[in-house]
Amino acid sequence: RDTEDKEKLKDHVIDxxxxxxxxxxxxxxxxxxxxxxxxxAANKDLVLGKDTQKMFTPLEQDPVTSRKLTTAREVSSGAxxxxxxxxxxxxxxxxxxxxxxxxxxxxxxxxxxxxxxVPASLIMVEVATIFIDYxxxxxxxxxxxxxxxxVYRINDLxxxxxxxxxxxxxxxxxxxxxxxxxxxxxxxxxxxxFFDSRQGRMVEITLPNAPAAGVFPSSIISLQSGFKQxxxxxxxxxxxxxxTDGVEEAKRHFRDPGFNLVTCEEPGLKTGEVHxxxxxxxxxEEFGSPRIHAIFDAVMTLGRFELRKYHNALPDERLxxxxxxxxxxVEEAVLGMxxxxxxxxxxxxxxxxPEDRVMVDRKIADFLRGHFVQYSLYFREPVPxxxxxxxxxxxxxxxxxxYDDLTILAVRKR
Numbered sequence: 416r417d418t419e420d421k422e423k424l425k426d427h428v429i430d431x432x433x434x435x436x437x438x439x440x441x442x443x444x445x446x447x448x449x450x451x452x453x454x455x456a457a458n459k460d461l462v463l464g465k466d467t468q469k470m471f472t473p474l475e476q477d478p479v480t481s482r483k484l485t486t487a488r489e490v491s492s493g494a495x496x497x498x499x500x501x502x503x504x505x506x507x508x509x510x511x512x513x514x515x516x517x518x519x520x521x522x523x524x525x526x527x528x529x530x531x532x533v534p535a536s537l538i539m540v541e542v543a544t545i546f547i548d549y550x551x552x553x554x555x556x557x558x559x560x561x562x563x564x565x566v567y568r569i570n571d572l573x574x575x576x577x578x579x580x581x582x583x584x585x586x587x588x589x590x591x592x593x594x595x596x597x598x599x600x601x602x603x604x605x606x607x608x609f610f611d612s613r614q615g616r617m618v619e620i621t622l623p624n625a626p627a628a629g630v631f632p633s634s635i636i637s638l639q640s641g642f643k644q645x646x647x648x649x650x651x652x653x654x655x656x657x658x659t660d661g662v663e664e665a666k667r668h669f670r671d672p673g674f675n676l677v678t679c680e681e682p683g684l685k686t687g688e689v690h691x692x693x694x695x696x697x698x699x700e701e702f703g704s705p706r707i708h709a710i711f712d713a714v715m716t717l718g719r720f721e722l723r724k725y726h727n728a729l730p731d732e733r734l735x736x737x738x739x740x741x742x743x744x745v746e747e748a749v750l751g752m753x754x755x756x757x758x759x760x761x762x763x764x765x766x767x768x769p770e771d772r773v774m775v776d777r778k779i780a781d782f783l784r785g786h787f788v789q790y791s792l793y794f795r796e797p798v799p800x801x802x803x804x805x806x807x808x809x810x811x812x813x814x815x816x817x818y819d820d821l822t823i824l825a826v827r828k829r
Contacts (some may be wrong), residue, residue: 418469418478419465421689429444430519431439434520434635434691434809436622445639449776449803454525455747457664460594465502465506466482466483466509467501468502468506468507468536468539468540469483469502470483470545471512471539471540471703472487472498472499472500472510472511472512473487473489473508473512473513473514474486474498474500475488477486477805483721484805485499485501485776485805486499486500486746486778487500487511487513487824488746489513489514489790489803491515491592491615492592492829493519493592493593493828493829494521494590494592494826494827494828494829495744495745495746495826495829496513496521496745496824496825496826496827496828497744497745497746497748497749497824497825498511498513498823498824498825499749499750499753499819499821499822499823499824500820500821500822500823501753501776501820501821502659502820503531503817503820504532504817506532506535506536506773507528507531507532507535507536507539507785507819507820508526508527508528508530508531508536508538508539508583509526509527509539509659509661509819509820509822510524510525510526510527510528510537510543510822511525511526511544511657511822511823511824512524512546512547513824513826514542514547514550514618515673516550516552516553516555516575516589517555518556519591519593520590520591520592521588521589521590521592521826522546522550522553522587522588522589522649523584523589523590523657523824523826524546524585524587524588525585525589525604525657525658525822525824526539526542526543526583526584526585526586527583527584527585527660527661527822528542528581528582529578529580529581529582529583529584530581530585531620531819533752534581537582538573538576538578538581538583538629540616541572541573541576542569542572542573542583542585542628544773544819545565545568545569545572546569546587549565549568552698558588560598560644561644562587562588562589562598562599562600562644563600563642563643563644563720565587565600565640566585566587566601566602566628566642567600567626567633567636567642568797569583569585569628569774570602570628570629570631570633570636571632571633571640571697573612573628573629574628574629574630574631574632577628578629581629582603582626582627582628582629582630583600583602583603583604583627583628583629584588584602584604584627584628585601585603585604585627585628586599586601586602586604586607586622586657587599587600587601588655590649590655590826592650592828592829595648595649595650595651595653595828596646596647596648596649597646597647597648597655598644598645598646599622599644599645599646599647600643600644600645601622601623601625601642601644602625602626602627602642603625603628603630603753604662605618605621605622605624605648606619606620606621606622606658606659607619607622607655607657608620608655608656608704608707608708608711609647609649609653609655609656610653610654610656610711610712610715610748611652611653612650612651612652612653612654612715613650613652615712615715615716616708617656617707617708617711617712617713618759619704619708620647622645623640623645624640624697625640625641625642625643626649640774649828650828651829652827652828653827653828654711654745654748654825654826654827654828655804655825655826655827656711656823656824656825657732657823657824657826658706658707658752658821658822658823658824659682659819659820659821659822660819660823661817661818661820661821662702662707662756662821662822662823663702663703663704663707664699664701664750664818664819665756665759665817665818665819665821666699666701666702666759666815666818667696667697667699667700667724667759667760667762667815668699668716668726668815669697669699669725669726669729670726670728670730670762671726672702672730673727674728674762674764674765674766675729676698676699676742676789677726678696678697678708679694679696679697679698679713679725680695680696681692681694681695685774690725691725692705693725697819698735699815700725700726702756705753706722706755706759708754710736710748710751710752710755711748711751711752712742713736713738714738714747714748714751715743715748715753715769717738717739717740717741717743717766718739719736719737719738719739720735720736720751721733721735721736721738721757722734722735722737722755722758722759723736723760728762728764729763733788733789734758734787734789735787735788736751736754736755736786736787736788736791737786737788738751738786738797740785740786741786742825745825745826746829747782748825749823749825750778750779750782751782751786752823753776753779753821753823754779754782754783754786756821757773757775757779757783757814758783758787760814760815760817761773761793761812761813761814761818762812762813762815763792763793763811763813764813764816765810767810767811767812767813769796769810769811770810771810771811771812771813772798772809772810773808773809773812773813773814774800774806774807774808775794775806775807775808775809776805776806777804777805777806777807778805780794780797780807780809782812793809793812793813794809794812795809796809796810796811797809798810800819
């Protein structure tokens, strides 16, 4: 139980000479041990695959191991970038990137390939390769801004591979940091989220309808609405927020005061009718874009945010964030989103013991310590991670599973 790396148990064998119940018990435990060792080896392969996948993103690197971490950051005279990536189990198809093209233009992509596992990760790598190659020798004077050409190329690649049920929802952007002009072209990525600094709030813009890449041949798409390029201008202080559905669709389960799973039975509403964040009869709620907007607004305006959980085992639980000491940067806004999403899934079951632990990125733990008002009530028992110093465990806590990758990129016009 206490061996962190189960591969170290490969030579651990219980040797019982007798042929009785103890012998059979020993062999059962030996079989379990061999299974744990095999599972640990397979998990390391998944972690290696995830590390390889992260090499295509602009995430910062550990100065000692060169391993990619969870955040990406760049600040120039006209723009401020901050990205966050926390993978779920195994490899997947989530991906973001931004690349400086010249003194004022940046190319940006946010992509989410349907499904998980190796097929999704292979498509993601091919999409990343096309994106990088397309902009390798890009010049505004000779190339112009024609993002639909890139999206058609990606569509051709994914569609020709013939992966059943596999497609890529993506958005590509060229951002002019001098003027604030953003040129968008999307494939199945319908909404773009902006923080309007003059209004002091998030706004949502609907992009032209376009199928996800890989669903139809380009010849059919071009005969219909096609992939279209549109423009939106950011003023100084405005922010562009891109994220995949792993953030918006993060889930927590409903629990009664005994921390048993329950379904929503809201008085006065019938099964299937909407109760705030979820339909009546469901056993969970999603994090949702309204919470994302409220957190971003609160950070950028140096305000407060109250995280409410419906059908909570602790009905009087208060989860308060105070952002008055922030500076209103996109880094703080993204870390605020991720911190609230983690807290959304964590629950302090009184039966949780020292073996019940949640693993938290130290950047998120530090942000929670600085801005989560009830931090000392929830995160009392830190435990260092034995092999990944950028993470820390907190014991006596439980959490609902992270089903999908958290992939977020925010861009601010300075």
